[in-house]
Amino acid sequence: VSTQSTGYQRRVREINKEFMFEAITSIQDGSKEKQRKFLETVELQIALKNYDPARDKRFTGTVKLRHVPKKSFKVCIIGDERHLDEAKTLGYDCKSAEDLKKLNKNKKLVKKLAKGYDAFMASDGLIKQIPRILGPGLNKAGKFPTSLSHAESMEDKVETVKRTIKFQMKKVLCLSVAVGNVSMELTS
Numbered sequence: 567v568s569t570q571s572t573g574y575q576r577r578v579r580e581i582n583k584e585f586m587f588e589a590i591t592s593i594q595d596g597s598k599e600k601q602r603k604f605l606e607t608v609e610l611q612i613a614l615k616n617y618d619p620a621r622d623k624r625f626t627g628t629v630k631l632r633h634v635p636k637k638s639f640k641v642c643i644i645g646d647e648r649h650l651d652e653a654k655t656l657g658y659d660c661k662s663a664e665d666l667k668k669l670n671k672n673k674k675l676v677k678k679l680a681k682g683y684d685a686f687m688a689s690d691g692l693i694k695q696i697p698r699i700l701g702p703g704l705n706k707a708g709k710f711p712t713s714l715s716h717a718e719s720m721e722d723k724v725e726t727v728k729r730t731i732k733f734q735m736k737k738v739l740c741l742s743v744a745v746g747n748v749s750m751e752l753t754s
Contacts, residue, residue, distance in 0.1 A: 597748040605637060605749060611742040619737050626734040634728045635746045636684065641724050644696065644711055645689040652720050659683070663692055666699045676703030685727050686711035687720075708732070 590608070597606050643653040643660040653660035669675045680703060688696060688711035696704065696711060704710050712727055714720065731743045 594748055605747050607636070607744045608746045608748060609742050610745045611740060614735075614739045614741070617739060619735065619739065624735045626732065628730050628732050630726065631729045631731060631745065633746065633750065634725075635731060635744045636728075637747065639685070639728045640683045641685050641687060641727060642683040643687050643714070643720070644692055645714065646691060648716060649689045649714060649720065656721055658724065663695065663699060666696070669700060671699075671701040673701070673703060676700050677707070680704050680707035680709050683709070685709060687714045687723065687727065688712070690715050708734075
């Protein structure tokens, strides 16, 4: 870890809890004043200072939250017969390798598939075949499947994926990630 990034970590720790609760309360009050026909998302925006994206390395990361930030989070299971049966039992959308082969690496169809879901999970045996079957479409969309083994509970793994947020440093010096919605309690 470079000295710059530890400096950022130190500053992040200095955010006052009371200030954070006050900001969240004002967001919730503003939401109640002007009712919307959709559930408003609360985003955390972080502005980076003294960081040159051209010179310094760009970074990506994930953070696991205590709650699911998005209510309508759709997950698609790409799996073998055992995972497909389990996914159907639990009520998750699922696709087999044969279903994916029908797309014929068609960029428009792969893009449509990627837009239809927030995340993908794939069986251990299939995950290596996905780039060959679909091409780079899912990877470009930032939705490459998470590995799913038979040893772990599918329901727990899906819940973990729903609670995990990804952030990526690009050319802009501002990171923003969805961390909740206005219907949540202040303590969440």
